[in-house]
Amino acid sequence: AQSVTQLDSHVSVSEGTPVLLRCNYSSSYSPSLFWYVQHPNKGLQLLLKYTSAATLVKGINGFEAEFKKSETSFHLTKPSAHMSDAAEYFCVAASPYNTDKLIFGTGTRLQVFP
Amino acid sequence: KAGVTQTPRYLIKTRGQQVTLSCSPISGHRSVSWYQQTPGQGLQFLFEYFSETQRNKGNFPGRFSGRQFSNSRSEMNVSTLELGDSALYLCASSTLRDRGSHEQYFGPGTRLTVT
Numbered sequence: 001a002q003s004v005t006q007l008d009s010h011v012s013v014s015e016g017t018p019v020l021l022r023c024n025y026s027s028s029y030s031p032s033l034f035w036y037v038q039h040p041n042k043g044l045q046l047l048l049k050y051t052s053a054a055t056l057v058k059g060i061n062g063f064e065a066e067f068k069k070s071e072t073s074f075h076l077t078k079p080s081a082h083m084s085d086a087a088e089y090f091c092v093a094a095s096p097y098n099t100d101k102l103i104f105g106t107g108t109r110l111q112v113f114p
Numbered sequence: 115k116a117g118v119t120q121t122p123r124y125l126i127k128t129r130g131q132q133v134t135l136s137c138s139p140i141s142g143h144r145s146v147s148w149y150q151q152t153p154g155q156g157l158q159f160l161f162e163y164f165s166e167t168q169r170n171k172g173n174f175p176g177r178f179s180g181r182q183f184s185n186s187r188s189e190m191n192v193s194t195l196e197l198g199d200s201a202l203y204l205c206a207s208s209t210l211r212d213r214g215s216h217e218q219y220f221g222p223g224t225r226l227t228v229t
Contacts, residue, residue: 043220104157
């Protein structure tokens, strides 16, 4: 069975400092992996996706994530946080064989202080 | 291109009532999925429809049901509402995709409060 674990429920950073949101997955096959962001009272917006091409994936708003099969990780990073990055971030997995059932992590709330 | 729209955005119901939520996918998208988001359980998959057929279903009781129309618009219905059904209900649409793509576009959600 697939599962996604987000290792931190809350992360706080100062504006201009790096962001690291951690995600580990468990799967018997190579999954598709995504990061979504949810701003307050909004739906989810796709930041980036990994689909077995390049292991380093660049997304919108300066975010990127690296797929590391040996560590079963897909951590999200950004070199310099902006106040507008404050939101909830979800690491998500999908099976290539059960195409439409997304498995969500529990989310990481990112706070950015001035 | 317009995004996924959900109506209503906010809803207050009392226990025992039923409710119907609506989702209009992005034009050309034929797959619609529904998710429930609560503080305690996080985001959980409810069901997915494609071409008016339910293709996948999550682990929710039979009080939760849905359907999809020929224009791809979808509705979900919850009967005999319970307090625990209070949640943000999110709809997502997607196209028939290449293997492994799975990109879903989410609507803003319907906030349901059961009193």
